[in-house]
Amino acid sequence: MSKHFEARVARLASNLYLLRLEDRETRFFEALWEIPEGVTYNAYLLDTGEGMILLDGWKKGYDDLFMEALRSVADPRDVEWVIVHHVEPDHTGTLPRLLEEAGGPTVLCHPMAVGLIEALYGVKPRARVVRDGETLVLGQEELELHYTPWLHWPETIMSYHRGLRVLFSGDAFGSYSIPGGITDEDLDPADVLGFSRKYVATVVGKYRQHVVKVLEKLSSRGVEPQVIAPLHGLVWKKRPRLILDKYLAWAQAEPVKGKVLIAYGSMYGAVEEAINIVSRRLEELGASITVYRFTDRERAPIGALLGDALDAEALVLGAATYESGVFPLIRYVAEELAEKAAASKPVLVVTSYGWGGAAGRRLSEILGRAGFQVHVVEFRGSPGPIRGRLLEAADRLLSGDLG
Ligand SMILES: Cc1cc2nc3c(=O)[nH]c(=O)nc-3n(C[C@H](O)[C@H](O)[C@H](O)COP(=O)(O)O)c2cc1C
Ligand SMILES: [Fe+2]
Ligand SMILES: [Fe+2]
Structure with missing residues (x-):
């Protein structure tokens, strides 16, 4: 029998890694939703040439495995920045341990996130709050930060790497399940779309209208991603448009004829x-x-x-x-x-x-x-x-x- 949880590290670009935890242990996501299909937590690591940016983390309780996965591609002390796209513990559970071992990286986040991190974990990291639409120069890389409230918490942000055209989209455009592949190049997207739809309904269901607003906002800012890198499930590389369009349709509860x-x-x-x-x-x-x-x-x-x-x-x-x-x-x-x-x-x-x-x-x-x-x-x-x-x-x- 396969292990109940497992780490997987993949290289997405020459300086970009995915650190994925495959969780077959959680029976009820958020203690509510049955997930026999499992779920992944995706963190990303971007090498700027002058220090690493860690984008998010994993769920509480997997610190050892997370540090091990990180160490397989980088020295934790080289992590200069940590972007927290939202503070929910399925992505910040490993943050306290990371802060301890990385030697004081700067946390980049929404202003509201600072207080939430302190309230949840009792730690007060060095933080730099970002402005909506701001472009940050980090080492030799640039990242744009966009406020995307309610996808899925109020303090949610997304970041966009304009050079690589990668959108780090947080929970949005994520899916339940543990896909066999890392990206949609490796499988038939039909295998996961049902799990994406279930994710939309259960996680952002109440705030669905914000999917529509955020997509409009990003497009008005010239964000046209070639790669969608969410916090759960597949990285969409072959058909990024597919998951954006599907999310939009589900957000609007668009009916399928005869269903x-x-x-x-x-x-x-x-x-x-x-x-x-x-x-x-x-x-x-x-x-x-x-x-x-x-x-x-x-x-x-x-x-x-x-x-x-x-x-x-x-x-x-x-x-x-x-x-x-x-x-x-x-x-x-x-x-x-x-x-x-x-x-x-x-x-x-x-x-x-x-x-x-x-x-x-x-x-x-x-x-x-x-x-x-x-x-x-x-x-x-x-x-x-x-x-x-x-x-x-x-x-x-x-x-x-x-x-
Ligand atoms: C535990 C229980 C509570 C019920 N409470 C009510 C009630 O408050 N008012 C009522 O009119 N019928 C009540 N009924 C009767 C049911 O509504 C009725 O038998 C119905 O046909 C049950 O349909 P079902 O077998 O498909 O669940 C109750 C039945 C059960 C078993
Ligand atoms: Fe979330
Ligand atoms: Fe999440």
């Missing part, structure tokens, strides 16, 4: 029976369906569900009334959809009750407030008697006429 996401919970099968009626109908109508189930046999991964919601054309949510509210797992799904995948898309809510329905109204509120167009089909007990209404709702879901 329907179905998510339901069912305790004893009533909602499931109704959902089956709807999904068979949708299939007959030619929809392409992805189903996430929460039953006594199955517990769907919510991160992947949110990823599939981003580019769905329509959604179907099923849940019974439970203790005068919504079956809890689907309530959570609906709340997360509202936070991270909000869009003016049609949603069919299928809901059952025993003695007093409440789930339909509640789901309708949660989703409606987020801009979804919600239609509720509610029934008591099992759905046999209302089969016709379910079929009709399925037809109208696809024709975009939920009424």
Whole structure:
């Protein structure tokens, strides 16, 4: 069996290295999102001829391995500058140890980052705060720094090497999974794009609009990268435009024609029976369906569900009334959809009750407030008697006429 975590060092250009940690150990990213596909943390090292620039680091707990990877290409004492693109501990966990061993490098970061580093780690590095759009001359290299707030924390910056046309993009344009290759030259991008979409939904979902703003800002500043070097997953070298365009589409929750996401919970099968009626109908109508189930046999991964919601054309949510509210797992799904995948898309809510329905109204509120167009089909007990209404709702879901 392969190790649960492993370091990989690769040369991207004559003076640019990638230090990648392959993490198969973390089961839940940010203690939330299931990642059976794993995740990488990418740090970069740029040799300026007069000292090294380290761009970010790895997650907390991997200090020894990080220092070992760094030492395989450079003497840590040659690190003159450390760029912190944002302070989240999946990229700054190794910073305290690096600061100790590197002998006082200057941390280059957003003004807000200084206080955050101190608050999180109790260290006060020598810091130089950068201005938005500033070009720094570091040794024989130049780097442009751009403020890119909320991708993914407020103090996020990106840096751009205009000579090499490399954009160090932070979390943005990153993906979950541990790709077999280092760059998209080494594999079929289709293998990772699903993990990129899931990453967008779960990590920057709430702040998706900033992807659009940042792309506009960078392009207005003449940033036209040939290489996208994010903090997670592949380095995009062959088709940088592909990941930028995909991110833009997901950020805008652009629908893929005919794609329907179905998510339901069912305790004893009533909602499931109704959902089956709807999904068979949708299939007959030619929809392409992805189903996430929460039953006594199955517990769907919510991160992947949110990823599939981003580019769905329509959604179907099923849940019974439970203790005068919504079956809890689907309530959570609906709340997360509202936070991270909000869009003016049609949603069919299928809901059952025993003695007093409440789930339909509640789901309708949660989703409606987020801009979804919600239609509720509610029934008591099992759905046999209302089969016709379910079929009709399925037809109208696809024709975009939920009424
Ligand atoms: C734990 C539990 C709590 C329930 N709470 C309510 C309730 O508050 N109000 C209600 O009308 N029905 C309630 N019901 C009944 C269900 O809504 C009803 O049986 C429904 O058909 C279940 O659908 P499902 O088997 O697909 O989950 C509850 C059922 C269970 C098992
Ligand atoms: Fe982050
Ligand atoms: Fe990250």
